[in-house]
Amino acid sequence: MSDLPPKNYNFALELKMRLLSFFIFSMLVGIFIVFFFFALGEFIGWSINGFIPGSVIGMVLLFVALCLKIVKPEHVKPVAKFLCDNMGLFFLPAGVGIVNALEVLSQYWQAVLVACAVSTVVVIIVVASVQQWFEKHRKGAEDR
């Protein structure tokens, strides 16, 4: 008889709290996985003299680990969503640092403006054209 819950036992609340703590725990697992691959990437980056940033190596490693089913996607999904949804905040402090670079920018503003505008248009044209060419080419091969 003593196994019965007390009269004021709130089942819904208890369930909610358990779900919440489970969510927080799985978030922690996700954070660990992400940090682990970040650290591994930094180590490899360091061992190749920083040729490629460690975080990018970590990104590739996480991708490979997910493809090889070493890491389960549901483990990293909540962390991934949180970080990507709020990405703008993370580079805000660095963005404020632009006040230290205003001198360089005002000296070379034409270079920045022309280089970025032209290059952006070039990337759009090249990527779209190459992809479309591939698709037409393949279609032609299938028709034959």
Place this chain on the structure above:
Amino acid sequence: MLPLLRSEIFILTLVIGVYLAALWLFRKTKLSLLHPLLVSIPVLAIVIHLLHIPFGEFEKGSRIISFMLGPTVVVMGYLLYEQFEQLKANAISIITAVFVGCLTGILSVVFIARYFGADHALIASLEPKSVTTPIAMSIAERSGGIPSIAAVVVIVVGIFGGIVGPFILERLGIKSRIARGLALGSAAHGLGTARAMELGAVEGAVSGLAIGVMGIMTAILVPLIEIVLGK
């Protein structure tokens, strides 16, 4: 009072508060020029100036926020994995298209900026201009650029590419949905993807994939181009 203004908790609250306010303004007005960061960067810069907080102290106080950039890059491996299904069928064409676009994009930036007499630090900050901001900042830092310039340039390029992109694709007569999404994601990262999603689901998905592929390729190509062309 002064040491309090320079404490971590004050600076963190200030940064997150300004960011949330700018986000709210952006969602209310829906103007792409009122991008949350283009609003919150000058606002924060002015507030810091008025409160006499030295930039070094501000940087120290907001270190936790900046630290999150690394994990954000790593987590993009998951986004890449999610969109991997699209890559499988068109792997060769997508990788080739992004590779050629990435190469011409970096080379055109280097040659134009050199023509105008820009120094190495500035060029290194401009090279990753088509890559999503967290990756662009680490690429710029690695190759001797200024991450702050890279961050702002990347956002402006994204807004520009998102507005101009659909017009260029229309004029070129690009019908392929994959080609459209790929071009927008490669040139204008997340902001291009937002535009691609308006064009259609296929465009949006391919565009999201292009962000990751472009990021990895730029990270590899920038140091290689540096070796070939010299600093």
